[in-house]
Every structure is written in structure tokens, then in C-alpha cells.
Amino acid sequence: MTIVKNTELRRELTVGEVAERSGVAVSTLHFYETKGLIRSNRTRGNQRRYPRGVLRRVAVIKVAQRTGIPLSEIQDALSVLPDDRPLTVEDWGRLSESWREQLNERITSLMALRDHLTSCIGCGCLSLRECPLRNPHDVLSMEGAGPRLMDEDSRP
Amino acid sequence: MTIVKNTELRRELTVGEVAERSGVAVSTLHFYETKGLIRSNRTRGNQRRYPRGVLRRVAVIKVAQRTGIPLSEIQDALSVLPDDRPLTVEDWGRLSESWREQLNERITSLMALRDHLTSCIGCGCLSLRECPLRNPHDVLSMEGAGPRLMDEDSRP
């Protein structure tokens, strides 16, 4: 790993340095840039140079992705943020609060699903009309069109 | 909706009927068939006819997808199952038990992430070296390469 001299502490980072420090590939940083998720300055020779705040942006992107938020939405959220200064606690708080809510919804939904699975294993209700797994529109909460019960005759 | 006469109760289903009852598109059923997730018999005229058990298979597929399992893995799991008879409680139990474990892992991981988000909002630790969000390889538990601390100088 490169030894960073004190005199260089505020130097802008090359794409390779950002890749190494953030743990994402150079190609991914290029890709994020085309998507407007991060931005770079260029040298006279057209090479990217990143303000060090980009590391935090990339960290935020990766965290948001882990919650299941697509890049397009992450971009929407990040676009209201300044990219010319490091994020403040308040900036981050606004973002994470909305993401936390989505994350909670996902968790709740997955837990409900898990509980259905569990009960369907234990009780043999697969044979019954009431089993939520036989009525996917209840359990899966898909769009439109109310519940359509499945037929009796595909039971074990 | 078609009124099903008693005499037809065990008739095989057309692709359109399966689509309507299961809530997935005809094209999706074709697609699942190419992936080996479901199977059909054919009429002399080459049209698909499904045993009614296909409805349960499709329901299972959709449930598994909701847990975040990719189709390839769903196919692996389903491939050990008979497709010539309806699933038994035991068949389903074997499947769902392994999937429930994966589901639990996902839930646990998302909850941990949520807790990090929460604490980072509350405590302002974004400014601190210890913040898990500043050290994505801890929080994100990505492969290889131990923790690489981010620099001091991108703090707010």
C-alpha cells in the first residue's frame, strides 16, 4: 500500500487510489460517474482526480445498495447533496432517514414472509385453502387484482 | 372470469389459465419453462397443457423469489422435486427449511445495517474514525482484503 506523505494529505485522489481505498473496481467508478453518482475533476492530461469526499459518497452508495435501493434512487437522493464539499452529519441524516424507512419496510416484509414459511412447514396448511402460500396475492402483495384462490384439486 | 364446470375440474390448464390464476404473465411462464422451473405437456397441436400442480410450483417460485433467491437456485431446489405429482407437505418442508435459513440471514444482515444507520444518524459518529460507515469492509462484509480505514481528511 502506498505510504501517504503528510504533504500529500489533501492531494486529490486518482481513480486507482479511490478504487483501492473504497474497495470498488476502477471500472465501477467510471460507471458510477456515467450515472452521475460521483464526479471528478480532470488533469490537463484528462485523467480523473477526485476530492477525498468521494470516498464517503462511495461508502454511502454501497450502504444504500445493501439496503436494496437501486442506483437510480441513490442517484436521486445524492443529487440534492453538494458534491463540492464533504457531507455534513445533517446531509447524511436526511438521506439515511428515508433509506432507513425503506429498509424497515423490507425487513418487515421479509419477516412476514419468513413467518408464513414457518407456519406452513409446521401446520401442513399447504393442503388448505387458507394457506397464504396458496393465495400468492395476499402473501406477495402484488399489484392490482384482488385475491384469486387457487383450485382445490392441486392439493397433496 | 371463466366459470369452471365440475366436469372440468381435473382438466389440464392452458397457459392463459395458469397465467390468470397464478398472476404471472404468459411470457413469464414460457420463460420459466425454458429455465426448467416448470414443465408442460403438449396437445397434438403443440399447445401447452399444465397439470394443476403447476400453480403450486409457480407459487413456490414466487415466494422463493421474494426471499431474494435467484431463479437458478430455485431451479436447483425444485429439480429434486417430482413434477408429475403435487408436492407433499414434506417436499415443501425440505425446500422451505433451507430457504428459511437464507431468509433469516438476509433479515439479520439487513437489521444490522439498519442499526448502523440508526446509530450513525443519532450520534454524529460519521465524523469519527470508528464509524462503521466509514469503514465499509466491516459493515459491508465484502470479500477479501481486511479493513482499510478511510482518511481523516474527508470529514465534515
Place this chain on the structure above:
DNA sequence: TATTGACCTCAACTATTGTTGAGGTTTTAT
């Protein structure tokens, strides 16, 4: 029987999230 709606195949296309490679340029180190 004729017609209409449902069905068939196959290829191409969509969107997401990147990766890979070719061909050429810049920066850094010696």
C-alpha cells in the same frame, strides 16, 4: 365452416449493474 381469440416459436429488446478488451495517452520513476 368460418372466424376470432388464444396459442406457437424465435429473435430482439428492456433494464440493472457492472466487467472486459482494444487501441491509444499520461504520469511517474529511474
Place this chain on the structure above:
DNA sequence: ATAAAACCTCAACAATAGTTGAGGTCAATA
């Protein structure tokens, strides 16, 4: 000054999970 390492763009490719459309066939109903 030169060579190596890192960088550049652009296009193509990859995997996942399907959807759409063209061109043609089948089957149920009037």
C-alpha cells in the same frame, strides 16, 4: 529520456429476469 504503470474512451459483453413483436397455427364458438 525512456520505460513501465496507470490512465483514457468507447464498444461489446455478461448475468438476471423478463417483455415485445413478427409471422404463423390452433381451437372454440357462432
